[in-house]
Amino acid sequence: MFAAQAIHPDGSASHSVVHTPKPRGFVQHVQVYVAKLARIWLSLQVSHHGGEYSMERFVALDEYVQQSSQVRVLMVCLGTPLPMIIFTVLQEVVPLQELSEGWLYNYGFWIRYALLGGVLTHAIGVHGTYMIGGVTFSTAQLVLLDLLVAIGFVPISGAIAAFWAFPIPFVQISTNMIFITMVLVSFRGIISREAFYQLLSRRTQLLRYLSFLLVQVFMTIVYPSYQVLFDFAADTGYELAVFLLLPVIKIVMKNVLSLAVSHMEDLIPETVIFTVDFFNALYLATCMQRATSSITVAVVVVIDLTQTAFALHRLHRHTKTILARLRQALEAKTTCSRVDLLSSIRALYDNPRKLKRQTRGNIRVYSCMPHRLTKAGTGHLGNLHRQTSMKGNTQFILPFSLSSYSDLLHSDECKAGFDSARFSKPTKWFQHGSASVKPVKNPQLDSTQPLGNRKVIAVNGTDRRNAEEFVLHQTLEVLFTSECLLLAEYLEVVIPLLYGNYVLMMVNLPNAKYHTELAGITREHVGPTVQTVFVYALLEFVSFAVLIAVLQRDCGVKGLYQLAFVLETHMPLVQTKLVSWVLITLSYRVIHFGKL
Numbered sequence: 001m002f003a004a005q006a007i008h009p010d011g012s013a014s015h016s017v018v019h020t021p022k023p024r025g026f027v028q029h030v031q032v033y034v035a036k037l038a039r040i041w042l043s044l045q046v047s048h049h050g051g052e053y054s055m056e057r058f059v060a061l062d063e064y065v066q067q068s069s070q071v072r073v074l075m076v077c078l079g080t081p082l083p084m085i086i087f088t089v090l091q092e093v094v095p096l097q098e099l100s101e102g103w104l105y106n107y108g109f110w111i112r113y114a115l116l117g118g119v120l121t122h123a124i125g126v127h128g129t130y131m132i133g134g135v136t137f138s139t140a141q142l143v144l145l146d147l148l149v150a151i152g153f154v155p156i157s158g159a160i161a162a163f164w165a166f167p168i169p170f171v172q173i174s175t176n177m178i179f180i181t182m183v184l185v186s187f188r189g190i191i192s193r194e195a196f197y198q199l200l201s202r203r204t205q206l207l208r209y210l211s212f213l214l215v216q217v218f219m220t221i222v223y224p225s226y227q228v229l230f231d232f233a234a235d236t237g238y239e240l241a242v243f244l245l246l247p248v249i250k251i252v253m254k255n256v257l258s259l260a261v262s263h264m265e266d267l268i269p270e271t272v273i274f275t276v277d278f279f280n281a282l283y284l285a286t287c288m289q290r291a292t293s294s295i296t297v298a299v300v301v302v303i304d305l306t307q308t309a310f311a312l313h314r315l316h317r318h319t320k321t322i323l324a325r326l327r328q329a330l331e332a333k334t335t336c337s338r339v340d341l342l343s344s345i346r347a348l349y350d351n352p353r354k355l356k357r358q359t360r361g362n363i364r365v366y367s368c369m370p371h372r373l374t375k376a377g378t379g380h381l382g383n384l385h386r387q388t389s390m391k392g393n394t395q396f397i398l399p400f401s402l403s404s405y406s407d408l409l410h411s412d413e414c415k416a417g418f419d420s421a422r423f424s425k426p427t428k429w430f431q432h433g434s435a436s437v438k439p440v441k442n443p444q445l446d447s448t449q450p451l452g453n454r455k456v457i458a459v460n461g462t463d464r465r466n467a468e469e470f471v472l473h474q475t476l477e478v479l480f481t482s483e484c485l486l487l488a489e490y491l492e493v494v495i496p497l498l499y500g501n502y503v504l505m506m507v508n509l510p511n512a513k514y515h516t517e518l519a520g521i522t523r524e525h526v527g528p529t530v531q532t533v534f535v536y537a538l539l540e541f542v543s544f545a546v547l548i549a550v551l552q553r554d555c556g557v558k559g560l561y562q563l564a565f566v567l568e569t570h571m572p573l574v575q576t577k578l579v580s581w582v583l584i585t586l587s588y589r590v591i592h593f594g595k596l
Contacts, residue, residue: 033304052476054364056381057266060371061479063341064565065558076564081494084578091115091583098590103158109592110154112170117585118150123181123576130369130573131209133262135201148186153179155202167594172587173221175592193203212260219253223279224588227286235292243300247307250280264368269480270570273487274577278571281495282585286517288532289503299533301539304492308543311485312550319478319554325471340556341475341503356470363472371569464547466498479562482551486563491546496537500530517589 053061065454083113096108125142129135157175161168188196200206226249233242254276261271284300286521319341326344365385373381506512507526521529550558565576587593 002533029255029486039503047555050279051265051480052364052473053269054266054367055384055476056365056367056371056373058342058345058476058479059374059377059381060367060569061562061565063374063377063552064568065342065561068564073560073564076568077490077560080567080574081498081578083575084500084582087115087119087579088582088586089505091586092506092509092511096590099167099592103161106166106592109167110158112587112590112592113157114154116587117153117179117182117582118146120179121146121149121186123580124183126572126576127212128209130267131212131261132199132205135199145183145186145284146384148183149179152186153182156182156350167592169594173593176217202261205378208260208263212271214258215253215257215260219257219279220584222249222253223283223585227283227588229288230287234290238295239291239293240299243291243296244303246280246284246300247303253279265364265444266367267573269484269487270566270573273484273491274574275581277488278577278581279490279585282494282499282581285496285533286538288536289499289529290517293530297379301536305539305543308489308547312547315478315485316550316554317483318474318481321479322471322474323555326327326475328471334447335479341478345472346477349579369570438594453509478555479557482557483554483562483566485503485547486551486559486568488541489547492540493537493544496533500533500537503530503533511590514588514591515589516591 012301091112094108094111096112097106099106122142123144125137125145153175156178157168157171159174191199226245230239230242233239254272255278257272258268261267264271284304288297288300322341326341365381368534494556502522504526506515506518507521507523512518512521551557551559551562
């Protein structure tokens with residue numbers, strides 16, 4: 001505290017007392033640092049980057065919740081891991097031979113190798129149909145492509161083994177370029193020359209798809225490399241430090257992968273979580289099985305559960321604010337905090353007057369992926385698109401590609417008011433006997449088409465005037481966040497549970513001696529070895545149940561229904577990821593695939 005003298009216009013002086021702020025105490029300093037860390041942590045979380053549902057995706061979710069029975073929802077949630085389990089068991093029941101017998105007599109390895117090549121080819125084809133405009137495959141065409149690569153890849157790799165070494169060192173890495181070449185050659189063989197070069201002309205989409213694949217390949221190298229590092233650090237003083245690298249890798253890879261698919265916002269949660277979170281959950285379970293320090297395991301579990309608790313707390317606070325704004329937007333007279341978000345959004349877009357206030361910002365009407373909608377749902381989207389596009393202040397989907405955004409902004413069509421009928425641009429059909437690349441229909445008339453030439457054009461509207469007018473944005477963000485959390489918690493329950501049972505199964509099979517992660521594990525003491533993994537799965541199940549309860553209590557969202565909606569709507573993408581990742585991961589742990 002000190003005195004200050006002030007000089008008045010009349011020349012007189014007066015004294016005032018200025019109070020210096022009191023120094024912060026220890027508790028206040030801790031609170032400040034914790035708040036800073038929380039903000040940094042949130043800024044790195046994909047689920048809190050401000051992503052939001054498109055209106056088409058919301059309508060699809062709303063209709064799914066209304067039309068689906070509890071039995072269907074449970075069957076989808078419980079049945080999703082079955083293909084992954086079946087493929088895992090099938091490859092493990094094929095007996096492997098001793099390496100000393102040479103490459104020619106190791107038929108078990110080559111069967112497994114061909115299976116892996118076919119599955120990866122199938123995954124590349126399926127994801128290509130969603131991420132490259134107009135690419136379509138029939139089931140027969142896709143199976144043919146898988147067989148061509150799987151069968152052709154084996155003799156080429158066999159020749160490498162014969163003239164170089166067996167097992168081929170780092171076979172999954174060293175033969176990557178050969179595999180990609182096989183896929184391209186086989187793909188070229190089932191489509192016409194015109195279709196192939198027309199596809200190559202889609203440079204922007206191809207580059208985005210290529211960047212997506214490169215991140216996937218990078219992931220299959222990062223996590224096995226981490227496993228090698230952890231094996232070296234196990235039973236040493238560095239075990240905990242290396243263990244704590246896993247959540248860091250998870251955050252980095254989630255942000256990198258989300259950038260690769262940032263142009264397809266409705267695909268971000270499923271793509272990122274069923275890739276990065278899958279690897280993280282599987283390697284976390286593996287490291288728990290191999291960790292020698294119970295303190296290390298306890299610290300990792302506490303950190304993981306603390307992150308989940310923090311995410312739930314933030315979701316609770318966020319939804320509490322949104323509920324109040326929803327009541328204002330809907331002019332509701334009740335003070336009840338239990339508001340159903342889905343029915344509230346439905347009430348907004350059913351009321352043109354109220355919706356008009358909500359569409360002053362950028363609203364994505366159509367999704368980047370196909371959704372099956374009723375005629376009523378399709379009609380609602382059409383009306384919403386016409387209403388918002390006339391104002392020129394929303395986001396909508398165009399049925400063709402432009403070289404840049406500036407092409408649109410300087411076009412006559414843009415100046416004329418974004419008349420979607422004038423934007424229709426016919427494209428040629430790619431014809432061939434075995435595969436095709438087809439033109440995308442106008443998404444305003446057919447919302448079941450995947451993202452092909454659809455392009456999101458954001459046109460800035462009037463500035464936000466008050467928070468209540470943009471509650472629709474915030475509500476769609478909550479649905480995006482809840483989807484991320486549900487998928488992550490689902491995987492963190494399923495993967496450790498399946499991995500524990502996988503270890504219990506493998507110790508009874510002859511192939512166990514060829515798996516590096518099972519070294520030293522016998523039937524006699526396998527129980528205590530996987531006990532930690534099952535305890536972790538149980539804790540994650542409790543966390544998952546709490547998330548379901550919080551969503552239901554705070555915003556009336558049925559978590560299991562939203563989870564089943566994603567698993568069923570994205571089924572081809574989900575299944576190809578799960579099967580591909582589990583086969584790749586387990587292959588790295590078999591000595592026949594070369595040591596990393």
